[in-house]
Amino acid sequence: MNELLNGEPPSGYQELLGYRLSRWEEGSADLTLLVDARHLNRAGVVHGGVLTSLLDTVSGFSATYCPHEGRVRRVVTLSLSTSFLGQARDGTLIATGRLRGGGRKIVGVAAEIRHAGTGALLATSEGMFKYRPGCENPEGVER
Template sequence: MDEENRHITQGQDLPGFHSLLGYRQASWEENKAVIELELRPGHLNLGGVIHGGVLTSLLDIAMAQAGTYCPYPGRMRKAITLSLTTTFTGQCSEGVIRVTGRKRAGGSRIFNSTGEVHDEQGNLLAIAEATFRIRSGSEKPEGVPI
């Protein structure tokens, strides 16, 4: 990950809702993105386990990133979610969770990704599939200025 964009992906200076979630970028490369989140009380539901909305949001982010990697410093690529299906398979209430998104297929504007969330012990917490559309200006690898 280049130094110029590192501050954006380390949980600092994340815009809006991303900042509220408080994740950090573990890795990001062509067709694959990994983010991590240290669970805080604000991430939990009334039952004391991670909220499904937090899991779905993180999956959405990682899967979109999997199809929008940009290796050019000071630039980024953007996509919007067209559809997203999440299946919850486990629970946890503490520790660090790891979310992996992988681009599976796509053309110049539309792509499909899959995602998984695991806890620190490797237990599967959720899986997802999504379809995204590349935003105008983000079709090429150099994307748009940040």
């Protein structure tokens, strides 16, 4: 397993939502989320805000892989366009992000969320992300 998956403590937001980084490599990443009651809206389905958070987060990871020990890369979201295509009430969700290209400081990322059990496509996104100072370099910055 990629040692970077355990390379830094979870953020407060990660703990709040309960997602896990399950794959991370140059240009792509996966997050998994086991759906529970905290993720559901009043209609009993996963809230669109949860889906959007997963899309945004997996997109950021896909653009910031850094294999150098003690160093990180970070981005900020400039824009994120989302489409909701399905619903889930339970099970495990898998969010996948893929770096699509861009320049030295601004990059584009596509992401999607599927239900692990059924394969149903729940949501997609296209986003633009800007590297924080120094993070545009593959070696990143000191943690």
